[in-house]
Amino acid sequence: MRTYKDRAEMDERYERTVIQLMQSQAYRELAAAHLFGHGLAFAPELRWIKFMTWHIREEVEHFEAVARMYRRFTGDDVTPVVMERLEARPVDRADSWFELAMAQFLFDRGGFWQLREYEQCSFLPYRDVIGKIIDEEAGHQGLGERMVVELVATGRYEDRKHRDFVKWLRHGLLSFGRPGTEGNRYAIEVGIKKRDSGQVMQDYLDDIKPAVKACALTFPAPAELGLEMPPMLDWSLDGVEASDAGRWHAPSRLAD
Numbered sequence: 001m002r003t004y005k006d007r008a009e010m011d012e013r014y015e016r017t018v019i020q021l022m023q024s025q026a027y028r029e030l031a032a033a034h035l036f037g038h039g040l041a042f043a044p045e046l047r048w049i050k051f052m053t054w055h056i057r058e059e060v061e062h063f064e065a066v067a068r069m070y071r072r073f074t075g076d077d078v079t080p081v082v083m084e085r086l087e088a089r090p091v092d093r094a095d096s097w098f099e100l101a102m103a104q105f106l107f108d109r110g111g112f113w114q115l116r117e118y119e120q121c122s123f124l125p126y127r128d129v130i131g132k133i134i135d136e137e138a139g140h141q142g143l144g145e146r147m148v149v150e151l152v153a154t155g156r157y158e159d160r161k162h163r164d165f166v167k168w169l170r171h172g173l174l175s176f177g178r179p180g181t182e183g184n185r186y187a188i189e190v191g192i193k194k195r196d197s198g199q200v201m202q203d204y205l206d207d208i209k210p211a212v213k214a215c216a217l218t219f220p221a222p223a224e225l226g227l228e229m230p231p232m233l234d235w236s237l238d239g240v241e242a243s244d245a246g247r248w249h250a251p252s253r254l255a256d
């Protein structure tokens with residue numbers, strides 16, 4: 001597979017595609033920082049306040065890493081582009097600590113699986129930048145999953161768990177973009193990404209199934225989500241082990 005570093009080596013379509021890719025990633029990272037920044041208000045204990053500031057800081061660092069790459073490539077600042085997009089499509093917010101945990105689990109895990117599709121990206125600078133982001137997203141969403149499972153187990157969130165689940169599942173699935181498009185096919189063909197969005201959606205769903213089962217949640221009917229998804233997606237929870245949920249371990253800096 002041919003790889004690229006500089007703009008001069010690319011044709012117009014490849015160049016346009018990587019610029020869009022960087023803009024979308026920068027949007028996602030700053031949107032995450034805003035979502036969790038807003039959510040700081042719900043952190044119930046000092047250790048969680050500290051944890052949220054750590055999470056927000058990491059999202060800002062992800063944004064900065066993408067912005068630096070963008071500037072090297074285009075000579076421009078991506079911030080105004082992202083701010084304009086955030087104004088047009090403000091990030092959804094969480095209204096409680098429980099919902100924030102759900103967002104951390106499902107929105108960040110969407111980002112995690114989405115980025116993994118670019119690990120072998122033919123645009124080399126992108127590979128370097130996302131390596132660090134993927135490692136950190138693994139921590140965010142893993143802790144989010146554990147929090148959701150533990151909070152649901154208290155029995156205090158029965159009246160809202162399904163609503164919050166559907167809302168953030170939808171956001172998680174939106175991370176992958178529309179499946180089966182011409183743009184998808186092109187990006188795969190030139191080695192920018194590995195697979196079509198539909199296949200990534202399946203990995204994401206399989207990955208969250210143990211927690212879905214552990215929380216006694218059920219997947220909504222695909223129509224309820226109002227997203228374009230391949231009809232062959234497997235939503236079944238048969239054979240899924242609820243005990244596989246929450247496998248993540250806290251980094252030592254949080255274990256106080």
Ligand SMILES: [Fe+2]
Pocket residue numbers: 029032058059062111133137
């Ligand atoms: Fe991030």
Ligand SMILES: [Fe+2]
Pocket residue numbers: 032059108136137140
């Ligand atoms: Fe994150």
